[in-house]
Amino acid sequence: MNDYFVHESSYIDDDVEIGAGTKIWFFCHVQGGSTLGERCILGQNVNIDGNVRIGDGVKIQNNVSVYKGVVIEDDVFLGPSCVFTNVINPRAHVERKTEFMPTRVGTGSTVGANSTIVCGNDLGAYCMVGAGAVVTSRVPAHALVVGIPARQLGWVCRCGERLNLVSGAAECASCADRYAMQGVDLVLETSA
Numbered sequence: 001m002n003d004y005f006v007h008e009s010s011y012i013d014d015d016v017e018i019g020a021g022t023k024i025w026f027f028c029h030v031q032g033g034s035t036l037g038e039r040c041i042l043g044q045n046v047n048i049d050g051n052v053r054i055g056d057g058v059k060i061q062n063n064v065s066v067y068k069g070v071v072i073e074d075d076v077f078l079g080p081s082c083v084f085t086n087v088i089n090p091r092a093h094v095e096r097k098t099e100f101m102p103t104r105v106g107t108g109s110t111v112g113a114n115s116t117i118v119c120g121n122d123l124g125a126y127c128m129v130g131a132g133a134v135v136t137s138r139v140p141a142h143a144l145v146v147g148i149p150a151r152q153l154g155w156v157c158r159c160g161e162r163l164n165l166v167s168g169a170a171e172c173a174s175c176a177d178r179y180a181m182q183g184v185d186l187v188l189e190t191s192a
Contacts, residue, residue, distance in 0.1 A: 010042075019056060037074065055107070069100040069119065076105050079113035079131065086119045106141065108158055115150075124185055128156045141185035155179070155186050 003020040006012055010028040018024075019038030026044040030036065034048050037056035047065040048054065054066070055074035064078050067086040072078070086100045101120035105111065109123050112131035123129065124141030133150040144154045144162070155163040157172040157179070164170060168181040169189075176192035 013050075043080070061113070067100075070103045070105070072105045073107040073109075073125075075108045077110045078105075079111055079115065081114050082111045083114075083116045084119070085117070088119060110160070126156065126158050128160070141187060142179065143186070158188065 004018045004022040006024045007026050009026050010024050012030045013032035015032045016030050017035040019036055019040065021039040022036050024030065024042045028042050028046045030048045031050040033051040036048070036054045037058065039056055040054060040058045042060050043062040045063050046060050049065070049067045051068055052066050052070060054072045055076065057075040058072055060078045061080040063081040065084065066072060067084055069086045070084045084103060087096045088101060090096065103117055103119050104122045106123055106125035106127065108126040110128045111117065112129050112133060114131055115129050115133045115135065117123070117135045121135055121138050123135070123139045124143060126141060127139045127143045127145065129135060129139065129150065130144070130146035133146050134148045135145065136149040139145050142155050143152050144156050145151060146153050155165050155170060157163055157175060157177055159172060159175045161172055161174040163172060163179065170179045170186070177188060178190045179186045180189050
């Protein structure tokens with residue numbers, strides 16, 4: 001008896017690891033060599049390419065494909081129809097499978113609906129990518145980015161609330177977590 005759920009319309013290749021409590025819904029395909037952590041949810045029509053690693057507690061909404069070279073860390077939310085690329089200059093007539101560029105989506109991040117993440121860029125922990133944004137460069141931890149190309153609009157807490165950064169520090173009005181700048185990233189100093 002499996003300790004995870006796979007809808008009968010979905011297909012799981014051989015050599016796939018699926019963590020306890022994970023639910024894979026309608027018309028999904030998880031390709032060989034991939035690992036899905038515990039308590040993940042794959043919505044309708046999700047494709048996980050071969051040899052992809054998905055952390056624990058990840059929620060992938062409908063119509064998302066996660067390709068080779070993309071690493072999804074724990075507690076990430078991928079909105080409906082968001083897109084990952086894996087080659088910077090694709091051509092149908094030129095084979096470029098040896099040129100895949102890695103992309104890391106940091107712990108606790110949110111990638112909004114219909115956004116595009118261009119390969120080779122890391123998304124820092126707990127960042128938030130707004131719906132429809134096109135990410136063409138690294139996103140700092142806790143950054144809120146929107147637009148085409150994505151530009152930083154502000155900062156967000158682990159709980160998802162906007163932060164007001166003053167003199168390199170911020171405190172969340174909702175959960176009271178405290179943050180400080182460390183290089184270009186905002187990092188948690190104390191948790192309430």
